[in-house]
Amino acid sequence: MKKAASEKKTASAKTASSPKKAASTKQAASGKGAAPGKGAVSAKKTASAKKTASAKKAASKTSAAQKASKAAAVKKAPAAKKVAVAPKKATARLKGTAPAKAVVHPPGDESPTALVRRARRINRELAEVFPYAHPELDFENPFQLVVATVLSAQTTDLRVNQTTPSLFAKYPTPEDLAAANPEEVEEILRPCGFFRAKTKSVIGLSKALVEDFGGEVPGRLEDLVKLPGVGRKTAFVVLGNAFGRPGITVDTHFQRLVRRWRWTGETDPDKIEAAIGALFPKSDWTDLSHHVIWHGRRICHARKPACGACPIAPLCPAYGEGETDPEKAKKLLKYEKGGFPGQRLKPPQAYLDAGGTPAPPLGAG
Template sequence: MKRATAKKAAASKAASTAEKTGTAVKKATAKKATAQKAVGRKATAEKAAPVKAIASKATIAVQDAVPSKTVAPKPPRNESRTALVRRARRIDRELAEVYPYAHPELDFENPFQLIVATVLSAQTTDLRVNQTTPTLFARYPTPEDLAAANPEEVEGILRPTGFFRAKTKSVIGISKALVEQFGGEVPDRLDDLVKLPGVGRKTAFVVLGNAFGRPGITVDTHFQRLVRRWKWTEETDPDKIEAAVGALFPKSDWTMLSHHVIFHGRRICHARKPACGACPIAPLCPAYGEGETDPEKAKKLLKYEKGGFPGQRIKPPQAYLDAGGIPAPPLGAG
């Protein structure tokens, strides 16, 4: 009887000891985990600090200064669809603040002038086209006039734009089609516009969005380059790029989105050497670092129109002025 009681007491004591030991181990493990989380939070905060600093500076990069020389965070490789949409729309909002005056940089007074100018802008700059079209439209103000024009005379006017023979054939062909098929009026439907000789979806959307107020995405070389750098899409075909990017934004945003992206591509995010150190969306760009990241060196890469930007009612942002505060030469990139 005494031996049974002793064994029972010993077993009870052992169980109690094991329970206390297990509790101690659990507490130690929990304490260690808490400490690790604290270290992780501290590391995350330290890592995020320069990112927040860049974000606040980059927002006013084109207005006052350039962002600090810190590598921007790259979106995760497996970025979710929701995260991509949010990042893409935030980039557009940032660009809208930087380029509130964004617009088509071709001069035009009516849909006919816009469609002709857009065709002429291929392989040349908008500035060159704007220097050429006043003479063209003064001589041939309507589709009827241009349709009946002497090709050699038109070639002489269009020579400065390059590929002048092909362009002459296109604008005269467009004019004849407008006269014969649409009563001399530029149609306001995509299906009709792309039937015109030399008119593709890009030209059609330029006309629809800016002459008729109908939303469209203009996938030119600048647009293609930037949306791929931003990882909005991996597509290379313009039609597929248009579809992929269009799915990220409300249809009502398409036209201005195109202007924002193209403005940015012409002024900051250049093909050969982007001015990363002067880019207002550096914290959101997966390609940050492909170009010049030093703020002062990047500042010298910026391009803009003489005297500011067309349609701009305020002074050019300080970041677009040279070291002496004097506007640089006219924009030279198409």
Template sequence: MSTQSAAVPTSLGAAPAVPLKLPRKAPVFAGETHSQLVRRARKMHKVLTETYPDAHCELDFTTPLELLVATILSAQTTDVMVNKVTPTLFAKYPDAKAFAEADREEMEAILKPTGFFRAKTNSVMKLGQLLVDEYDGVVPDKLEELVKLPGTGRKTANVVLGNAFGVPGITVDTHFGRLVRRFGWTEETDPVKVEHLIGELFGKKDWTMLSHRLIFHGRRRCHAKKPACGACPIAQWCPSFGDGPTDPDLAAKLVKVPA
């Protein structure tokens, strides 16, 4: 396995005086016990908490129904794009009954910018009808009921539970799954297994915000193709340090700051 010697930053723009020799890829921490993994993961989360004090759900919503619909629409597109169309959507369709009775072509026209608009229109209309028929138009607050709704899997259900109902949940989206594997917290790729395994590393009260902080980090620094390793505040605990530029100046150029 090839190795490289590099100064691992302990904070943005800072580096320890003594360089550390770290492999480019895992397993740097392959021999750690479960308790050591828990301590390392929690240290990383503590620093991410300090780095992203404003981490939050980046979908705009005011009700559980709005969040549920927005999350369904976020598939294969960005939260920014969803937030552009939902003000018009929610103004025209303010409740489940309105979604159920919507004119399909009119809704498709609104949702077209999000991609896969026909399938999404179908899901939203079916969702509205089911909520009217079985839940008096109200979004349920139980995981086992949410996952039965059209267009709603565990990821979407946990988004709604954590952010609309205050029920702790881990949201395993593409960013979250990629980062926990890159961090060496798990090698699992199945979202349900990832959800349960990562849940064991943290207290339940931290689950929702853990999801937000990892998603923030994935969008801003720990990119899929070229992570900003030299500008990463948790690099000293990451077995994948070196997957991206380790030079602080080069890495800083990769950091994305949303408008």
């Protein structure tokens, strides 16, 4: 009996332990409820490595695309325009004048102080090249000068100088010209062009001189501009050269050059006059006008400036607009024929003695 009871207990114990083993076997198979082993950690590392590799691959593709787009943009961008640079010294500097010391091309944001210095240096250079710059109209008194200046509109000074001798021989005073027969004056002035309008102006200003100023040319700007045919430009020519009173003559050459040199961007003559006057002392105004006008007539032409023969090339921001080859540029230089003063100016070399110093003007002394 005891033996049978013992066998029953042993059987029940085995029966009770068998479900636990089965459950344990299921959990091991499913992986749930068991602590992670080496296999699970390895699987996680593999997944992470795959993700990192794919991310790097995507990044490299993006970087390659960006580089390709930049390369395409560089290829599409137009090539930069080659800028002509003036030589450090003028290539065809006229004998007897000091060469420009350095290239001083102004930057786009040139300060007012730098502009003043550059402008004054250009004037000094031109003063050395054209030491005898003067009004190129022939005159003996203020009356002849004001008449000649009025006649010079839309024609050359040479043509006016060929015409005025016969005019002043027949009508030497304002009283004579005021009482002249218009048809006779027109015939004399015909070679100057616009001779009818000019006849009306010179006879009208002569009458105004007789009636309002006692036959004398006034020495004040406000009085001169009241005369028929006389504007600020003509008035400053008369004031500066007949009365020794400083003035800036803003003719077509002057306007063109001061804009080309970037002294001002103004286009109105009165505004140009004010802008340039602020750059120079008043005592320089008259000579400055002569220097600029002479340079514009002889070297810095409107269509084909002789850049390669220009004495101020290192100071000019417009260098390269004209011919830069020295030999070709020399052929563009224009010097009037004749004597000095009162006629046409010869090349500056004609006024330099053997030692390279300015010789006296022809006819002087």
